Every structure is written in C-alpha cells, then in structure tokens.
Amino acid sequence: MPAFDLPIDALRAHRSSVPEPAGFDEFWSSTIASSRELGFVPTAEPVSTGLTVVDTFDVVFSGYDGEPVRAWLHRPVGADGTNPVVVRYVGYNCGRALPHMVPPLVLAGYSVLTMDNRGQGAVAGYTSDTSDTGGLRRVLGGHVTRGIESKESYYYRRLYTDAVLAVDAARALAGDGTADVVVSGVSQGGGIALAVAGLADGVTAALIDVPFLSDVPRALDLVSTVPYGEISTVLATYPADAADALEVLSWFDGVHLARRASAPAIFSVGLMDDVCPPSTVYAAFNAYGGRKEIHEYPYAGHEGGGFFHEAVQLAWLAQQREAGVGSRDRLVSDAGL
Numbered sequence: 633m634p635a636f637d638l639p640i641d642a643l644r645a646h647r648s649s650v651p652e653p654a655g656f657d658e659f660w661s662s663t664i665a666s667s668r669e670l671g672f673v674p675t676a677e678p679v680s681t682g683l684t685v686v687d688t689f690d691v692v693f694s695g696y697d698g699e700p701v702r703a704w705l706h707r708p709v710g711a712d713g714t715n716p717v718v719v720r721y722v723g724y725n726c727g728r729a730l731p732h733m734v735p736p737l738v739l740a741g742y743s744v745l746t747m748d749n750r751g752q753g754a755v756a757g758y759t760s761d762t763s764d765t766g767g768l769r770r771v772l773g774g775h776v777t778r779g780i781e782s783k784e785s786y787y788y789r790r791l792y793t794d795a796v797l798a799v800d801a802a803r804a805l806a807g808d809g810t811a812d813v814v815v816s817g818v819s820q821g822g823g824i825a826l827a828v829a830g831l832a833d834g835v836t837a838a839l840i841d842v843p844f845l846s847d848v849p850r851a852l853d854l855v856s857t858v859p860y861g862e863i864s865t866v867l868a869t870y871p872a873d874a875a876d877a878l879e880v881l882s883w884f885d886g887v888h889l890a891r892r893a894s895a896p897a898i899f900s901v902g903l904m905d906d907v908c909p910p911s912t913v914y915a916a917f918n919a920y921g922g923r924k925e926i927h928e929y930p931y932a933g934h935e936g937g938g939f940f941h942e943a944v945q946l947a948w949l950a951q952q953r954e955a956g957v958g959s960r961d962r963l964v965s966d967a968g969l
Contacts, residue, residue, distance in 0.1 A: 635903055637854065637910045640928075643903075648847040648887040648915035653879070656888060659783065660831055663696075667793050670698030674801040676705055681732040685709050688731050691745065693801035695762075695794035702748040702761040703798060704728050705805060706738045713743075713807035716836070716953075719798050720746045721817035721824035724775070724844065724859050727753030727760025740946055742814075743806070747798045749820075750791060751775065764790065774862030776845075781876075783883040788845065792827045792884065799832045812836045814949070815895075819908060819934065820844045820859070823886050826916055829897065830889035837952055838897035839945050840916075842908045842936040846886030847915035849878060854909045890919040897924045898948050900941045902932035 638646060653659075671694035679688045687707045695701035708715070718737050722728065728748040735744045752775060753760025764778070764787065779785035795815075803811050814837045817825035822843035829838040844859065851860045852867075863881070867874040882888070897920055901913040917926050927944055929937045937944065 635930075636906065637903070640903070643910050643914050645918075646911045646914045647918055648850065648885075648912075650847060650849060650882055650885050650887055652888045653882050656883065657892075659883060663789060663793055664796055664831065667694075667696050667698060667797060668800070670694070671797065671800075672698065674804050676805055679704075679731045683732060683734065686734050686738055687711070688734075689805075690731070691801065691805065693798060695750070695797050696790040699750075699765060699790075700762070701750065701794045701798070702728060703801070704731055704746045705743065706734050706746070707743045708738060708741055711741075711743055713805075713811070715741055715743055716812040716814060717743045717745060717802045717806055718814045718816050718839075719795075719802050719828070720744050721795055721815070721821035721828075722746065722749060722758065723755075723818055724820040725752050725754040726758035726820075727762070729758045733757070736942055736946070737816075737949075740949075742949075743802075745798060745802045745805070747795060750794060751778075751787075774859055776859040776862050777866045780863075780866065780880055781873075783880050786880055786884065788884045792824065792831065795824045795828045796832045799828060799835065814839065816840075816945075818842060818936065822908075826886045826893070826920075827884075827889045829895055829920075829922070830892035835893075835895045837949065838893065838895050838922075839949075840897055841900045841941065842902060842905055842913060842934060843886055843899075843916050844908050845881075845884055846890070846908075847912040848881045848885055850915070851909055851912045854911070855906050857907050860907075886916045887919045890916045891921050893920055894922045896922055896952065898945060899924065899926040900936040900944075901926060901928055902934060902936045903928060903930045904932060905934045905936070907934040 674693035676689035691703040748762040751764030778787035816839035818841040
C-alpha cells in the first residue's frame, strides 16, 4: 500500500474538526456509574494450560449493565499481586483467544488481563466467550454498525463500559485494589485503550497502537476497508439517516476521549495504514491530554510497528518503572521521559 494520506509535516499538525456533543461527560459518567451500581465481585478460576512459567485464570467480571464479561488473567508464576497489571484490549472481530496465548508482557513480569470483546470472536484462535445483548439492527456484517440508531443503543457504549470496568476488575483481582494499571491495545484494541485512558480513574500508562474510531468522518473519506467500510455501507444504504449516524459516532470518537486522558502514553502509527489512516491516529495523538510520544513506521500498514514496536514498549515501560518511587516500583504519570 503506497502512502496516501497527508505529507508527514501535515500529519504531525493535523487536528480533527469533529464537534464534541453537548453533555458528553454526563453521558459517559452516568453510563459507567449505573453499570458499577449493578456490578458484582469478579471471580478468577485457575486454568491448566501446560505453561510452566505462567499462571492462567479464567476471569468473569461485571461489565455494562451488570452483564458478565470474560477475560484471561496471566501472571508470572510466583507473582504476589503487587506487580503492575496491563489490561489488554484486542482487535476487531477478535475475542480473548485461547488460554495458552500469552502476551509477551507477562514474560517481562507484568500481570496481563485480556478482556473478551462481547459478541465478537470471529478470527480463528481469537475466540470469544461473552455474548452481546443489545442493538441488533443495521449490523450489515459488522459490529461497528450495531445499534447505531442512537448513542444509548450503540455497541461501543457497551464495549467501552466493559473496558473501563475491566480496570476495576484488574485492581480487585490484584488484592488490595491499588495496583498500578496500564491499558494496552492495537487497532480496535488501541481505540478501546484510548477511550479507557480518558474515562477511567487512575490509569497509570497507556500503550495505544494504530487506534480505531478516531476522527471518524475523515477515516470514512479516506478508506473503504473493514471496519470503516461497514459504516460507509450503512450510510449508503440509509442515506436519510447518515447525519444522525455520524452524530451518534461522535459520542464515541477517540479524539474527544483523548482530551480527557492524563496518563503518559506511547502511540504508534503506520504511515501506509489503509485501515486506520495515519491522519486519524495523529488526530487522537494531538488531542491526547497526558504526556505522550508517538513512533512512526513510514513503510508499515495496519501492523504499525508490530514486533519492533513491542520492543519499544517494553523499554518505555521499564523507563516508567525506573522513574517511580516506593517499594512497589509504581508507574507514575509525572515520569520524565
């Protein structure tokens, strides 16, 4: 895929023009608060995987509207719960996957809670065990259009709320409820991590790779690949409802959520990405409210930095820990990088 977006200097300066809906904060605070009121204590059952250096637990926690959401918790053998926890969000059409599929961060000493995506799990190996209960109209083959008739019924209201409450669950499962929590994800997972950084209290750091659902109208102008192409299909099929659908999407746009984030963050972008166009990633990055850095991969597509960027993230997190204080090697948001 050749470079198709703005020149690099224009990318670095790009700002989204998506208007922020009035009442944005109230909508999200009330959504999350009402789901917390219906919540239950998370459970974690040990699972045998054949791995000898990692302990794995089948987690059930309380998500949107008190509905059960599944996750895998992977911990280094012998971890006592005081090590930092990474809450990991996965990509479009993916679920939490199989229990032996361990993220590299576990081998670096972190506990990792990988959240299931409700109603997804159509990619081989990345299976899901969490159902979605709402908003079944106008799907037309994709989750990104599910419930798009209103902000109350839209799929990502449920998914983002699940993701915020996964942070609560990670802290609860760590023991005393005060564990440092990092959020992480790629593509859809990156968009979710971005949303959680803006919506959850006390996130300590964010690993945000090629995030989906930022500067959405621009993405629709640039690409027709899945998932954005699924939105375009709906807008073409129901043209009289297009303006209303775009207004619904603005309540979930990562640009608005990024402004509310305060944790230090590391982003990645592939400059030939025809799934999440580079300018939409920069729109989120430039709006981000916390300390931030972005790593550009000029010849990469939607894989972004891939395995190369994983190494960058490991070094970045190590710097964060070295900048911390106290017996728990806390990750701190005012770390000088």
